[in-house]
Amino acid sequence: MSMHPATRAAGRPAAAGAAALTAVLTLADPASAHAEVEADIPRALARNLTLPFVSEAESDSAGFQRVRVVLPDGIAPGDVTLADAPRGWKRKATSDGYTVVGPALNTGTDAEHKVRIRRLPDARQLVFKTVETYADGEISRWIELPTGGAAPEQLAPVLEVQGATEAAATSAGPDRQKAAGRSGGVSAGLVAVPLLLGAGAWWIRARASSGSG
Template sequence: MSRTIHRLAVILAAALTTLMALAGVAAAHVSVSSQDAEPGGYGKLTFRVPNESDTASTVGLRMQIPQEAAMASLRAMPVPGWDVTMTTEQLDEPLQAHGREITEYVSVVEFRAEDGAGIAPGEFGEFALSGGPFPDAETLSYPTVQTYSDGSESAWIEPTIDGAEPDKPAPVLALNGDAGGHDAATGAEEPAGDEADVQEAGVQEEGATTQAADGGSATATTALVLAIIGLIAGLGGLILGWTARRRTVSS
């Protein structure tokens, strides 16, 4: 009996280790959130970047802004120890902003660790962008590639279809239509001076804000926790059943 219980305990420990490892992977993807982004308004985007490698640091992050998510103005918040570059491209259909026609927009934002240190294993970083006006949409997707110091990459570029999260989901922003954004239609405007040039891809300092964890990650983690509980209950029932059968045979 003791041998059987020992074997079952070993199987249970291995299963728990596997499930907890899967839970960590499910929760460790790049996400994006905002407290003030809304259709037609201006707001701040925060990309949360966990380092999911046990041996390498995250040294690069490249975010793509598709044309359907194009904004007339986009700026990056400086991050100590990181360089930022912005790439622009021509729009297939020009945007209208503050009475001006915008024919190009920032399509790629890339952060690169200056000294190669980056985000160490077991840590996470946050990278913020500020811009607008946001398109008239409920959600916006930002395919992102995470680069590690060992040369490997994690491409968070897969679309989420019908609520089913893929293995490498692209960060998805839910626009908050109820937030008090800086909407030109309500009389609010962009910052004055040189920053008012809606074609400029400048840099704007803002305070760092800690954002809520991605909802899809929480859902996946919850499902794995429930699976662990079910596994424990199942193995416990197996042990009790085996013990009861032994007692019946002995009597």
């Protein structure tokens, strides 16, 4: 039985749409591994925030043995403690970040670790350049920065940070507290000056009236 022409015409857009969807899904599938960082609602100035890092395995012959992370401005190596890592892996501080290293993982196993940050800086975007080393010496460098053009092939892990809460901003540290104290002192001084001037004028008038009496 032959298909009605209208039925065939209606079927062509549906088939084309299915083919297009298949192509999109195919292109969306990542062709290579990557490194990433994430957090639950990361806010500027947040304290004791845990950041999970994931390095996806891409070697067919060896497993991860070392992951080195360069910290962004505003986070010092001493502000970082290791919260979780593969069994036997330890954290070692470096001049610009830290390294987690230990027994080689099984081939094809992702390297996952978590660090606790004492306090996030007041920034909207934090870049954590990451260098991964496999047991056979192969190195993957995820250190390229995002730009306005095409995405780089080896993009460094980027954490998007939300604005600080009011509580975090008011307890941002001694420097901000001192600045707030200085501002309050200036305001109090500005209020006190007219009061002192008024008191002085009253005292002069009172003396004048006493003398004339």
